[in-house]
Amino acid sequence: MSANDACVIVGASLAGAKAAQALREEGFDGPLVLIGDESERPYERPPLSKGYLMDKDGREQIYVHRPRWYAEHNVDMRLGTAVTAIEPAAREVTLADGNRVGYGKLLLTTGSSPRRLPVPGADLERVLYLRRVEDSDRIKRAFRSATRAVVIGAGWIGLETAAAARAAGVEVTVLERAELPLLRVLGREVAQVFADLHRGHGVDLRFGVRVTEIIGSGGAADGVRLSDGTRVDADVVIVGVGITPNTGLAREAGLEVDDGIRVDERLRTSYPDIYAAGDVANAFHPLLGKHIRVEHWANALHQPQTAARAMLGRHDAVYDRVPYFFTDQYDLGMEYAGYVEPGGYDQVVFRGDVAGRAFIAFWLAGNRVRAAMNVNIWDVNDQLQALVRTARPVDVDTLTDPQVPLESLLP
Template sequence: MSDQFVIVGASLAGARAASTLREEGFDGGIVLVGAEDDLPYERPPLSKGYLLGKKERQKAFVHDAAFYEQQRIELRLGTRATAIDPAGHQVTLDSGESLPYRKLLLATGSSPRTLELPGGEARRIHYLRTIEQSEALGATLRAGDPVVVIGAGWIGLEIAAAARHYGCDVTVVETDRAPLRQVLGDEVGAVFRALHEAHGVEFHFDTQVRAFGALGDRLTHAVLDDNVEVPASAAVIAVGISPNVELARSAGLRVDDGVVTDAALRTSDPDIHACGDVASSYHPLAHEHIRVEHWANALNGGPAAARSMLGHDVSYDRLPYFFTDQYDLGMEMAGWFPRGGYDRVVFRGDPSIVDGKAPEFVAFWTRRGHVLAGMNVNVWDVQDDIQKLVRAGYTGKDVDLDRLADPSVPLDTLLDG
């Protein structure tokens, strides 16, 4: 059998896995296959610093080209894997070539969900997933024309903030009754609604775009379900992402909202691993499979998968972690809970928007006195304490919620006693 390791997905997760294999002493062949032409890069800048014109393009790349050459990591960019033969330990590429592998890692990520709408062939209708799409969107936003954003999730709201940065009139259309409600609930979702409204964003909730209006190929407006017409010279569709499971499914691997893995990131085939957006992995603390779409999961999941591929004892129990920057609000969040899986949000500090200024507070999602997740907003150097509280909550340790809400009580003392 070949001693070669193949990684499908030249992403942050894939690049981190490849470099970790070398760090751990693996001396065999490593091939990193990616559909995009660019070197592996990180995606947060695409809706944050790079989109805002505050970060240079090359800052998004995980490594420069010389790194891969020095580490003897073979890059196959602009190349798609089309099939996996688990029995023969082969990956087929779109060129017709087959790559043998001893171990295979799927880091194929996700793709934006699309909307097929009348008028959708008009110019300046954007999705955001790749660096080229970020550049095209940035060029549109810099024109300062009215923009409609479809979807009030994280990407939709970050794009809305970027559009306001460039002086665009912004309308956000969301099928739910509040932004981010599916991931944060009503209480904290209301904070983000107030933040954006304070910066001039107009929301339309409990509705959806059913068509675009255009003059020739130039977008002029969006038509909502209630026949309201929203003026727009550009649109961004940000209605979530779907894991790229096609390769795994056709290879007979177990798939259920992602490629299913155990805590060591092994799929149903012991010689195939998966990590990043595409993996639905068993979490040892949550005691169930969860799929995490955020940057930190790629950053940490790639190295964990690499070590598992090398036969190390791996139990990937990193807490889901996310951060965002919108206007003057900076936030970190750690933890996880299913939709509707909490019974109380505990605020430490006032989450109100005052005179348009973002607040400073910490929020905790709790259930029966257990901390499930925590978010620090414009409050720094507390994330380690938040993660300790979340880990304790997962193991069944409760905390005094009155003390949790009291800013005078140090977070690092809440687990004492």
């Protein structure tokens, strides 16, 4: 087969590995090239801030496939290899060593990178970010010797690393510009649950603060300066202030980029025969009627199946799964289904015991469930996703009554 028959995947991530698997399962038997700039074979990222970070999961548990899977399925995997350019007219990608790889179909699963903190001292030693497995290893080592940690940012990564630090016996201060953790994602009512959770485990939460400098001596951080002049001491500083989609290759190639690589419901970009999936994809979602970019594991797991089918010309390949994510912090586990932007709902209502952290929260707009989150209540997320998908009006009293089976609310 010629290069024009090849499927090339740029990004040896969970999404990239799952796309390679899906292409083979869908019957593609042509040349398949998986290119990644990391030296590790594809792995899953959620354990890096959860079980792997806390030494509950071993290293082998994070990988998508066993080592021999790629050779057994004739996947030409090239690790430690950066792609420097995409040339749509020539249907080629250029590698850092100058070699070129031709493609018939190209899938971009380039993911995202941690947003850097733009303050003096951000480049000091012991200022750590979490994205790759070696980052998680560095944070683990820091927790073994640290007494005090400062976490900048009270998003998912910040809160999960704070929980891991507390499990390691480290004193933790979390610094957040907003009034509550996860405020933009969850809203005030549910964000307060996570604030209470962390305070109950001894975390010093400081809201409405702004970091102006990371301070240190001998080239290593030993504290953080706030805008009011307050110094917060630390043996390690972990920065979790969001991620930025890796769109540089796509932008330079002339693909449409808008908060990620803009793709349709089939995950096709603005260029023929180029697709995108995972963190980097800003995809049109048929259920929501607009483009969204979801930065969570479930998209990286499931979107590649749609992308692979679309690359092979399957006309029924449409990605319309209800957005989903999960977290585990201390004794709280939760799953979230749906998608609600700030101001996109009228009210949040609860079913169950909020104080005891065993409940379901519903975000409603016009008496329709836009999103739902089960906290320490299990085997209900399929029903919650179905409620979101149906978008039928619900009676709030019935919705919030634990005695009423969720199944009875479905058509």
